[in-house]
Amino acid sequence: MSRFTAGQELAPHTFLINRALLVAYANASGDQNPIHQDEAFAKSVGLPDVIAHGMLTMALAGKYVADLAGGSASVKQYSVRFTKPVVVPAGVDVELIVSGKVSEITDAGDAKIDITAICADTKVLGMAKALVANA
């Protein structure tokens, strides 16, 4: 029984990103760059506000794919471009809407998934793709 078929549209999921999540990700990942936590610092280097770690956005979109594929063990390859920052103002839950489409079932039987991640009507990941087991 295969989960995925070529051309299949995958139901979107919304993740919420806020300042507390950025602090949690910084602690879990070791990436303590102040642009992800310190508003004054972020603005001093020309950013509109604190921005999320690109790798947090990638991790959340990866969770989306892993859930659809039956768990983390199914994810074989995963790649993204960080095209736009996810801006996270104080006191706000920013919505990250992740969706996907199965582009291909490979000869080996794995599924290729194109991922779309949107925040404030803007695509924040480009060329986001995963290869997952299709069991």
Add this chain to the structure above:
Amino acid sequence: MLNPDLVGRTFPGATSTSVSQESINAFAAVIGESDTSMATPTYAITITLDQSQKLLQESGLDWTRVVHGEQRFDIKRPIVAGDTLRCDSTIESARVMAGNEIVTVRGDLFNGEELVVSTWSTLVVRA
């Protein structure tokens, strides 16, 4: 500018990282993953990006000007607690585009002789 002689060179990891259950749990908790029997797909970045940063800083690159451009993972099997991972880093390419320096570093995570995960981080050094 990165010394072009470094492109193509592999720098074996000098130390190994023991993966703890606590670190897997912490990473999983942030993204809402309840299955902590294995690391989530992007967990490897907690080891490889740190190694890339050290390598590039030692090579004279200004890390304060670095933004993450692209990221790729090739996962042979999920990382699990108890793995002792060595990260070999290879500078795969370095080029200049529109005044920005763009460097791609591959990190290969080995548990003993077993390649577990490879990561490719493309970093943009803003002019």
